Amino acid sequence: MTHRYDIEGLKSRIDGIKTEDNPALVRQKSRDFFWYSPTLKRQLENVTGDILVSPASESEVLRVLAAAYELGIPVTPRGTGTGNYGQAMPLSGGVVLDMSGMDKVKEIGPGRLVAEPGAMLAKIDRQTRPHSGQELRLFPSTYATASLGGFIAGGSGGVGSIRWGGLRDAGNVLSLKVATMEASPRVLTLTGDDLHKVAHAYGTNGIITEVSVPLAPAYTWVDVIVGFDTLAAAAAYANALGEQDGLLLKELAVIAAPVPHDVFLRHQKFLPREKHIAVAMVAEHALDATLAFTRRFAGAEVLFRQDVMSPEELRGLPPAFELAWNHTTLRALRIDPSITYLQTLYPFPNQLDLVEKTRERFGDEVMAHLEFVRFDGKITCFGLPLVRFTSEERLDEIIRIHEDMGVPVFNPHRYTLEEGGMKQTDAVQLAFKREADPRGLLNPGKMIAWENPDYDYTSGKTYLFPGLADRAA
Amino acid sequence: MTHRYDIEGLKSRIDGIKTEDNPALVRQKSRDFFWYSPTLKRQLENVTGDILVSPASESEVLRVLAAAYELGIPVTPRGTGTGNYGQAMPLSGGVVLDMSGMDKVKEIGPGRLVAEPGAMLAKIDRQTRPHSGQELRLFPSTYATASLGGFIAGGSGGVGSIRWGGLRDAGNVLSLKVATMEASPRVLTLTGDDLHKVAHAYGTNGIITEVSVPLAPAYTWVDVIVGFDTLAAAAAYANALGEQDGLLLKELAVIAAPVPHDVFLRHQKFLPREKHIAVAMVAEHALDATLAFTRRFAGAEVLFRQDVMSPEELRGLPPAFELAWNHTTLRALRIDPSITYLQTLYPFPNQLDLVEKTRERFGDEVMAHLEFVRFDGKITCFGLPLVRFTSEERLDEIIRIHEDMGVPVFNPHRYTLEEGGMKQTDAVQLAFKREADPRGLLNPGKMIAWENPDYDYTSGKTYLFPGLADRAA
Ligand SMILES: Cc1cc2nc3c(=O)[nH]c(=O)nc-3n(C[C@H](O)[C@H](O)[C@H](O)COP(=O)(O)OP(=O)(O)OC[C@H]3O[C@@H](n4cnc5c(N)ncnc54)[C@H](O)[C@@H]3O)c2cc1C
Numbered sequence: 001m002t003h004r005y006d007i008e009g010l011k012s013r014i015d016g017i018k019t020e021d022n023p024a025l026v027r028q029k030s031r032d033f034f035w036y037s038p039t040l041k042r043q044l045e046n047v048t049g050d051i052l053v054s055p056a057s058e059s060e061v062l063r064v065l066a067a068a069y070e071l072g073i074p075v076t077p078r079g080t081g082t083g084n085y086g087q088a089m090p091l092s093g094g095v096v097l098d099m100s101g102m103d104k105v106k107e108i109g110p111g112r113l114v115a116e117p118g119a120m121l122a123k124i125d126r127q128t129r130p131h132s133g134q135e136l137r138l139f140p141s142t143y144a145t146a147s148l149g150g151f152i153a154g155g156s157g158g159v160g161s162i163r164w165g166g167l168r169d170a171g172n173v174l175s176l177k178v179a180t181m182e183a184s185p186r187v188l189t190l191t192g193d194d195l196h197k198v199a200h201a202y203g204t205n206g207i208i209t210e211v212s213v214p215l216a217p218a219y220t221w222v223d224v225i226v227g228f229d230t231l232a233a234a235a236a237y238a239n240a241l242g243e244q245d246g247l248l249l250k251e252l253a254v255i256a257a258p259v260p261h262d263v264f265l266r267h268q269k270f271l272p273r274e275k276h277i278a279v280a281m282v283a284e285h286a287l288d289a290t291l292a293f294t295r296r297f298a299g300a301e302v303l304f305r306q307d308v309m310s311p312e313e314l315r316g317l318p319p320a321f322e323l324a325w326n327h328t329t330l331r332a333l334r335i336d337p338s339i340t341y342l343q344t345l346y347p348f349p350n351q352l353d354l355v356e357k358t359r360e361r362f363g364d365e366v367m368a369h370l371e372f373v374r375f376d377g378k379i380t381c382f383g384l385p386l387v388r389f390t391s392e393e394r395l396d397e398i399i400r401i402h403e404d405m406g407v408p409v410f411n412p413h414r415y416t417l418e419e420g421g422m423k424q425t426d427a428v429q430l431a432f433k434r435e436a437d438p439r440g441l442l443n444p445g446k447m448i449a450w451e452n453p454d455y456d457y458t459s460g461k462t463y464l465f466p467g468l469a470d471r472a473a
Numbered sequence: 474m475t476h477r478y479d480i481e482g483l484k485s486r487i488d489g490i491k492t493e494d495n496p497a498l499v500r501q502k503s504r505d506f507f508w509y510s511p512t513l514k515r516q517l518e519n520v521t522g523d524i525l526v527s528p529a530s531e532s533e534v535l536r537v538l539a540a541a542y543e544l545g546i547p548v549t550p551r552g553t554g555t556g557n558y559g560q561a562m563p564l565s566g567g568v569v570l571d572m573s574g575m576d577k578v579k580e581i582g583p584g585r586l587v588a589e590p591g592a593m594l595a596k597i598d599r600q601t602r603p604h605s606g607q608e609l610r611l612f613p614s615t616y617a618t619a620s621l622g623g624f625i626a627g628g629s630g631g632v633g634s635i636r637w638g639g640l641r642d643a644g645n646v647l648s649l650k651v652a653t654m655e656a657s658p659r660v661l662t663l664t665g666d667d668l669h670k671v672a673h674a675y676g677t678n679g680i681i682t683e684v685s686v687p688l689a690p691a692y693t694w695v696d697v698i699v700g701f702d703t704l705a706a707a708a709a710y711a712n713a714l715g716e717q718d719g720l721l722l723k724e725l726a727v728i729a730a731p732v733p734h735d736v737f738l739r740h741q742k743f744l745p746r747e748k749h750i751a752v753a754m755v756a757e758h759a760l761d762a763t764l765a766f767t768r769r770f771a772g773a774e775v776l777f778r779q780d781v782m783s784p785e786e787l788r789g790l791p792p793a794f795e796l797a798w799n800h801t802t803l804r805a806l807r808i809d810p811s812i813t814y815l816q817t818l819y820p821f822p823n824q825l826d827l828v829e830k831t832r833e834r835f836g837d838e839v840m841a842h843l844e845f846v847r848f849d850g851k852i853t854c855f856g857l858p859l860v861r862f863t864s865e866e867r868l869d870e871i872i873r874i875h876e877d878m879g880v881p882v883f884n885p886h887r888y889t890l891e892e893g894g895m896k897q898t899d900a901v902q903l904a905f906k907r908e909a910d911p912r913g914l915l916n917p918g919k920m921i922a923w924e925n926p927d928y929d930y931t932s933g934k935t936y937l938f939p940g941l942a943d944r945a946a
């Protein structure tokens with residue numbers, strides 16, 4: 001096998017650190033859920049790294065980085081590869097830095113956790129719950145398999161965001177240790193506003209080696225599904241429920257009919273096909289008040305209540321949060337591979353109006369899936385609508401129409417930070433990359449501001465990383 | 474001593490239950506902090522009950538109610554008498570029902586407490602903290618002395634409302650047991666929306682005999698005071714800080730200069746006279762992020778940080794929440810007895826504008842004190858402005874000007890539910906009074922809807938309870 005990089009030189013320099021270069025295995029660990037997107041599927045199908053390196057400690061991370069720096073080999077960190085925009089895919093090949101072996105919980109305090117980045121979220125909670133009745137504030141619906149470091153570097157929020165806002169919000173990450181990609185890699189400790197340097201930077205400007213996040217009390221959460229005859233009624237209910245400051249919720253989503261019945265197969269018998277639903281996770285002690293609140297809404301029908309069901313009835317049912325966030329998309333894709341999706345924001349205070357306008361505009365082509373969250377102190381909703389895919393052109397057109405209506409889209413069909421995000425340079429992350437990754441070896445191709453500072457986001461084109469073009473060729 | 478009521482008959486019927494009829498002692502226990510208001514001070518000065526009855530259990534409460542019902546003797550419940558609108562003052566004399574002896578914590582569960590109504594708030598937390606690291610979500614600044622039942626029957630919110638909203642919000646009270654005033658008193662259990670029947674009803678339609686409320690995690694709270702050159706800057710900072718969903722706060726107030734320096738005597742050396750301040754209680758694990766957030770505000774100066782002070786420096790300093798809510802008023806009154814106050818709401822989304830307009834309109838006559846809270850899912854603020862008192866007429870005029878500006882006033886110079894509240898009949902509470910207190914013996918004179926169904930709230934007059942007129946004569 002020939003390599004673009006001196007992989008043998010690397011191996012000798014990092015002797016004693018676990019590596020894997022069986023191409024099939026490396027390829028497997030070079031992929032994530034990019035195939036969610038027909039566009040990314042086309043673009044990234046052939047991406048693979050040259051070697052998988054699995055450090056067991058921060059000092060091993062530093063050795064790998066120093067060696068790769070010296071040899072000019074790209075390094076792309078990977079948690080557990082559940083991202084869905086190819087975030088962890090090595091567009092220029094090189095090292096896939098598998099962080100999943102660094103998975104120790106180092107400290108649990110009141111309201112606070114310190115852990116290694118590779119720790120899986122569900123495993124963390126399995127330690128914090130018996131320790132002191134605590135759990136993570138926020139997690140993606142990939143809770144069962146995603147890593148803490150991958151969530152912070154590649155995710156944005158999810159379950160818990162109805163109470164705590166998103167990962168970008170002050171206080172939702174307490175501190176990070178970050179290793180730089182230099183001749184002599186340094187470990188920096190970031191706190192406060194400095195966290196923005198590397199949070200949601202796809203590992204393009206540092207390798208997270210330790211994470212501290214706040215913990216919340218671990219209550220028993222009760223899954224509740226409420227049905228409505230119209231999407232507008234379901235959305236209005238969820239919005240009002242979210243605004244109840246005294247009702248402790250962990251999740252609050254709305255999914256338009258007939259999606260729930262058609263794609264939530266295990267819950268199907270509870271979900272009449274014509275019902276639009278609100279899915280909530282409610283703290284046990286808030287259940288009574290939540291049900292009382294629900295009775296104020298004419299037409300609201302409680303379709304599912306976990307608390308009144310027997311263990312037999314519950315067997316095999318996924319938790320409510322696995323009906324939400326991108327798990328809704330996943331379930332829909334499994335039933336109908338021609339389905340794709342978008343990620344939108346319905347800005348406060350017009351969220352309910354915009355949801356309704358979107359429905360009117362697109363009909364069945366775009367099926368509403370709303371995730372209610374706290375956002376800058378108010379309740380509003382993100383959308384992860386399901387889209388009947390016809391062509392990439394039509395998908396782009398649907399995005400443009402959304403944006404023209406005042407509904408920003410975070411395009412999940414792009415692998416770059418900017419195109420999937422705010423469509424502009426993040427000056428803070430770029431400046432930190434200059435400092436922490438001067439040779440541009442970390443996760444190449446993901447930060448347009450680094451690769452092509454003059455890139456014109458208004459061109460209407462999709463950014464194509466030159467390295468990827470080579471590779472795909 | 475002669476009584477309007479057959480007190481001797483009562484005593485014989487409730488033999489074995491603790492009573493006190495020494496007039497000086499009864500008078501003392503017939504008063505609360507009504508003297509905060511020059512108006513109430515004039516009206517209520519002579520109010521006293523005829524006998525103090527101190528039940529030790531629910532069954533004793535039922536015996537007292539049955540006996541008083543039979544003899545037609547009014548019963549006015551009392552927690553610990555820290556209300557400040559004469560809520561617990563027996564306008565028609567009769568029994569003062571002292572609930573402070575019923576103070577047991579009955580059950581502590583995850584996120585949930587059951588207690589007797591006379592339990593003092595601070596004492597509850599002294600049990601829940603060591604038990605399971607939990608504490609009350611909400612408490613008034615009279616935390617150290619107020620009772621749980623009195624808070625629910627007479628209060629509205631306070632410390633904790635920046636996170637959880639107010640007592641009126643679904644989920645902030647879980648259930649209440651309430652004894653009715655009938656020939657054979659019943660005990661009803663209220664939950665969900667039925668809680669509104671007796672919550673904040675001043676004990677006019679039932680005696681609360683058991684309370685269940687949610688608990689929150691008991692973190693170490695750090696007092697922080699931040700100074701600003703203008704009120705507008707302090708208010709804008711506090712509003713933005715409150716909107717940080719990831720920063721766990723328990724209290725967030727703004728007080729205009731020169732009040733902090735002039736009335737917070739123990740903190741005076743930290744508070745330059747020209748500084749407008751924001752006072753916050755911040756969870757220890759949110760402190761770092763809060764300070765980082767604060768640095769984003771040009772001109773924000775951290776004047777006080779509890780966490781960096783030695784035990785010696787902290788000795789004798791009251792906790793931050795005793796600089797807030799009506800403790801601000803209390804401290805101002807102690808320095809300058811000509812000060813009085815109002816209770817206002819600056820409705821979202823215009824709160825900052827209205828605060829500024831109020832300042833411009835009144836200058837030094839009305840000194841801003843803002844309490845930031847979550848209210849229907851948004852951050853906004855209540856006001857407890859300090860007012861330089863000149864006459865009752867001018868006070869009424871100041872209220873009218875506020876209301877004309879779009880700032881509703883909950884008049885703290887009135888002893889009735891309606892005048893201190895929404896200035897309209899609460900049909901739910903009235904209906905429940907018809908059911909639970911058919912002879913109108915519970916806390917007479919406080920619910921206008923009962924005493925005078927045709928009362929015209931737009932008359933511009935103050936309601937005068939006829940029974941009180943007799944008594945005062
Ligand atoms: C079904 C489904 C549902 C999802 N739901 C959500 C959701 O609710 N919310 C949400 O935010 N996301 C969601 N995602 C996306 C993803 O699962 C999460 O963001 C997850 O937390 C990623 O963690 P991971 O360990 O799999 O990261 P990976 O996919 O392995 O990596 C993510 C990014 O982080 C970088 N990275 C990983 N570890 C490090 C490190 N130690 N240092 C620096 N960079 C690092 C990688 O290079 C990559 O850019 C979902 C995805 C799927 C497929």
Ligand SMILES: Cc1cc2nc3c(=O)[nH]c(=O)nc-3n(C[C@H](O)[C@H](O)[C@H](O)COP(=O)(O)OP(=O)(O)OC[C@H]3O[C@@H](n4cnc5c(N)ncnc54)[C@H](O)[C@@H]3O)c2cc1C
Nearest residue numbers: 552553554555556613620623624627628629631676681799
């Ligand atoms: C300095 C100061 C600060 C304050 N700050 C706040 C604040 O931040 N927030 C706030 O909400 N309030 C505040 N208050 C008002 C008051 O302190 C609180 O509402 C307190 O919780 C009342 O409790 P208590 O036990 O003293 O009640 P009391 O004053 O004894 O009674 C209050 C009302 O409840 C009724 N009641 C009492 N027990 C029962 C029962 N078992 N069943 C039925 N009815 C009953 C009484 O009849 C009365 O109408 C403040 C007052 C002062 C003086």
